[in-house]
Structures are given as structure tokens and as C-alpha cells.
């Protein structure tokens with residue numbers, strides 16, 4: 001593994017920094033989630049105009065055909081500049097790569113462009129009240145009709161469904177087949193008749209999640225991604241991208257910035273002698289170093305043209321532990337009287353989701369045990 005940058009890569013990093021220096025916008029404080037989304041759309045459009053969204057996508061679909069290393073460099077520079085994360089994350093990180101891998105030419109031409117500009121926001125309609133970790137146990141049905149299917153069932157925890165134009169949805173198209181073989185991967189028009197979206201309030205007080213109910217929602221034939229009843233294989237592409245590619249790089253840099261700020265805060269406040277503070281900061285430093293090494297290993301795989309595999313579960317787990325421990329330490333560093341308390345309290349509440357979202361920690365450990373370590377199943 002070669003950890004140094006070539007002159008071309010250094011030049012690319014400088015180009016990113018120069019663009020951000022000229023164009024970076026700081027968000028104002030928002031009165032509502034809707035205002036935040038509207039601002040996020042404008043900011044993402046500006047980035048897309050500079051061709052700084054979906055860098056690794058082929059140039060034919062609005063990307064730059066960037067290498068995994070260039071993407072990592074971009075993510076590092078972007079995050080270090082403290083730019084706001086993109087609003088259409090499901091579109092860019094999950095739906096887009098899945099369409100690129102499994103979509104038809106028509107589907108790519110229709111859907112990929114507006115993902116980059118955030119003209120069309122996407123959501124992920126996978127989890128159900130009875131199917132989260134055991135996703136293949138889902139019961140939303142798609143019944144065949146002329147020219148498509150009628151979708152009936154319920155999804156839950158659907159982030160940003162209330163702002164989404166399209167959703168990537170797993171539905172059962174063969175109720176007699178074994179559970180992994182009777183699922184299809186459909187693109188659902190979130191404005192279609194028969195959809196009811198009900199926001200759910202989280203512990204942060206915000207309502208980014210939703211329950212989504214389908215009552216005979218029509219999905220046309222050409223919205224099937226991959227083959228009929230082949231949805232599980234397509235979903236695995238989505239899930240591997242959710243756990244293992246761009247997200248941990250961004251999070252690594254976010255937390256490097258956090259750690260730097262917390263260390264400075266603790267030093268300025270004379271709190272470095274408090275054992276919880278010094279131990280917590282040291283632990284965060286070590287866990288961040290571990291995450292960085294996992295990220296470099298992922299990058300090496302991607303640079304060789306390999307897909308992210310079950311190793312992405314190790315990275316997900318490393319990130320989860322690191323963000324939760326760092327968030328605990330942050331509260332010890334700042335203390336409730338600090339003006340920074342509100343920001344860190346929110347981050348601490350958010351960190352609780354890390355061991356659930358994108359696959360729980362228990363499930364990641366099972367994947368690591370069975371698929372990487374070869375331990376017996378069960």
C-alpha cells in the first residue's frame with residue numbers, strides 16, 4: 001500500500017481547495033427542515049455545476065470518471081473545509097451507483113442527471129416494521145398488472161421521504177419462492193397516487209424519518225432495476241455502498257476535525273488533567289487511526305477495481321464505535337455550561353443511530369464472523 005500522493009493527486013487536491021475557497025457557502029440557521037433542504041438543493045446544484053458531485057460516475061452521466069483515490073481526496077478537502085454535507089445523499093451514494101451497476105441505458109439517462117443537481121431527491125424504501133436486520137423477510141407486495149405492478153405495504157425509517165421525488169424500493173414479486181429469490185428492486189414515483197408519508201420525530205426533535213404506506217401504487221414495468229425476482233442481488237450493491245465506500249472517508253475527516261477542536265477546547269479550558277477527558281481523547285485518537293487504516297484498505301481494493309465486499313462491515317463497525325466514544329468524550333470536554341453544549345448534545349444523540357442505521361452492530365459482527373472469519377453459521 002502506497003500512502004503518498006503523486007504530483008497529479010497533489011494538483012487535484014489543490015484544484016479542489018481553490019474551488020472551495022472561491023465558492024464555499026456557509027449555511028444560515030434554519031427555521032425548518034424544509035428550509036434546510038431548500039438551501040441544500042441550491043448548494044448541491046452549485047457543486048454539480050462545478051462538476052464536484054458524483055466524481056466517480058462516468059463522464060457520460062455527469063461525473064468525472066474519477067479514481068477512488070481522487071474521490072477520497074475530494075472528500076477529505078471538502079470535509080476539512082467544513083462544507084455542509086450534500087442533501088441528496090441517498091441519490092448520490094446509493095441509488096446512483098446501483099443504477100450505474102444494474103440499470104438500463106434508459107434508466108441511467110433518465111435518472112442520473114437530476115440526482116447530481118438535487119433537482120430530484122431520492123429515498124431508500126427498504127426497512128419495514130417487520131423487516132430491518134432480516135431485510136429479506138419484507139412483506140410489501142408488488143402484484144403484476146398490465147404494464148407494471150401495484151405496490152401495497154408499509155416501509156419505515158425512510159429518511160427524507162417527504163422531500164423525495166423517487167424511492168428505491170424492495171418488494172415481493174413472488175410469494176412462493178424462497179424469501180431471497182422472490183424480491184424485485186423497483187423505482188417508485190413518490191408523487192404517485194396511493195402513497196401516504198407520515199413523518200416520525202426522533203430524539204433530536206427533528207423529523208427526518210418517515211413511515212411510508214403504499215395502497216395499490218402503480219409502478220410501471222420500466223421502473224424495474226435488474227431482473228424480475230433478482231432484487232436481492234441488486235439490493236446488495238446498494239447495501240455495500242451504504243456501508244463501505246464514500247461514507248467512512250467523509251466521517252473520518254469529520255471526526256479528525258472534531259478531535260482537533262475538542263483537544264483545543266479541553267486545553268483552553270484546563271480540562272486535559274481530567275481522566276475522562278484525557279482517556280477519552282486518547283481513545284478517540286486511536287480509534288480514528290484504526291478507521292483511517294480500514295479506509296486505506298478499502299481504497300486499495302477499489303483502486304484495484306474490486307467491489308466493496310464484506311470487509312465494509314469491519315469499517316462500519318470501526319466507525320460506529322469511534323463516533324459513539326468521541327461523542328461521549330465531547331460532552332465531558334465541553335460541559336453543560338459551554339455555549340458548545342447544544343451542538344455536542346445533538347451530535348451525541350445522533351451518534352446513537354450509528355449502531356442501527358445501515359445495518360446494526362450485531363449484524364455486522366455476524367457478517368464478519370461468518371463471511372470473513374469463516375466461523376460456523378448460527
Ligand SMILES: Cc1cc2nc3c(=O)[nH]c(=O)nc-3n(C[C@H](O)[C@H](O)[C@H](O)COP(=O)(O)OP(=O)(O)OC[C@H]3O[C@@H](n4cnc5c(N)ncnc54)[C@H](O)[C@@H]3O)c2cc1C
Pocket residue numbers: 123124125126127128129131132133134156157158159160353354356357358359360361362363366
Ligand atoms: C438514522 C437512521 C436512518 C435510517 N434511514 C433509513 C432509510 O432511509 N431507509 C430504510 O429503508 N431504512 C432506514 N433506516 C432503518 C435501518 O436500516 C434499520 O433500523 C436497521 O436495518 C435495523 O432494523 P430494525 O430497526 O428493524 O431493527 P431490528 O432488525 O428489529 O433489530 C432489533 C435489535 O435486534 C438485533 N438483531 C436483529 N437480528 C439479529 C441477529 N440475527 N443477530 C443478532 N442480533 C440481531 C439488532 O442488532 C437490534 O439490536 C434508518 C435507521 C436509522 C437509525
